Amino acid sequence: MSDDPDGQDATIEEIEEIEPDVRFTYANERTFLAWNRTALALIATGVAATQLLPEFHIPGGRQILGVPLIALGAVVALTSFRQWKANEQAMRHSRPLPSSPMTVVLSIGIGIIAVIAVVLVIRGSK
Numbered sequence: 001m002s003d004d005p006d007g008q009d010a011t012i013e014e015i016e017e018i019e020p021d022v023r024f025t026y027a028n029e030r031t032f033l034a035w036n037r038t039a040l041a042l043i044a045t046g047v048a049a050t051q052l053l054p055e056f057h058i059p060g061g062r063q064i065l066g067v068p069l070i071a072l073g074a075v076v077a078l079t080s081f082r083q084w085k086a087n088e089q090a091m092r093h094s095r096p097l098p099s100s101p102m103t104v105v106l107s108i109g110i111g112i113i114a115v116i117a118v119v120l121v122i123r124g125s126k
Helices: 022-052 061-092 102-124
Strands: none
Touching: 022 061, 061 102
16 A cells, blocks of 8 residues: 555555546436436425415325425435445446435335325315
């Protein structure tokens, strides 16, 4: 190992870091931005649901529908950053890209919210 300017040994990870092809870096960033657009859409939809929908026959129905959308948007935003960072590190260290939890997180979250919406509509029509 070689000494860095501070007099400390550089780690193997720092020595083996390479600059990835810029196309891959940009693709990773575009994917991150796409996930964040999705997160923003979920949050905006959740806010709209809590503020703009007519009242359901169930007390707090708008919040029951809107708050999970906002929470899912927050989870997607945070998870997308972790995934972007993990992908960037993998590319810089010539490792395989890690699998992404994003599709599972989003699919399960939207499925749960859809069930909530169906229950609210069915219960509200009685």
